[in-house]
Amino acid sequence: KAGVTQTPRYLIKTRGQQVTLSCSPISGHRSVSWYQQTPGQGLQFLFEYFSETQRNKGNFPGRFSGRQFSNSRSEMNVSTLELGDSALYLCASSLWGEILNTIYFGEGSWLTVV
């Protein structure tokens, strides 16, 4: 069973540009969440999507957005990039239900803003 797949793995962008990152969840998983990981701030929750709807959102500015497609694949977008957006962006997927579920992470997308 394939794991969570994220593309691209590495990218370099210039300040002011925008970037789109893609995530394919584990087959059968319907919930996708995104996290930003930096050395100073650790793992910080960005947002979660289920059934093409954003269900939960962390404390990030509106420059950070996302969406989920009908096949559960998800994308996140960061507009007007700032140097501080340099980070590892992690996607995680899980089954959805009324019980607590485990989340499984992808390998991440390393974003460097110069």
Place this chain on the structure above:
Amino acid sequence: GENVEQHPSTLSVQEGDSAVIKCTYSDSASNYFPWYKQELGKGPQLIIDIRSNVGEKKDQRIAVTLNKTAKHFSLHITETQPEDSAVYFCAASRMDNYGQNFVFGPGTRLSVLP
């Protein structure tokens, strides 16, 4: 909101010794506690988890204990090996009106010295 503290931030042990990492959480409604291992350049990988109706769980050399009254849980690794060297993250999770919420600790960098 939930706050998860994790100690120590770095830990060095000799190969074959045991390692213990401790986490505390603030929200008594949290009832699912996973642990992740993150190797250099990779995404976090689930290694063990525990739910609030269980006090201890073991999987070969890894065990997790949970004290709900004190609101803390610990990861125990016995007979450590060099390949156990990584960053370990604990997390606390609960369901709310928006779905499942995860809050991560800041991580512990474990070094196993040969």
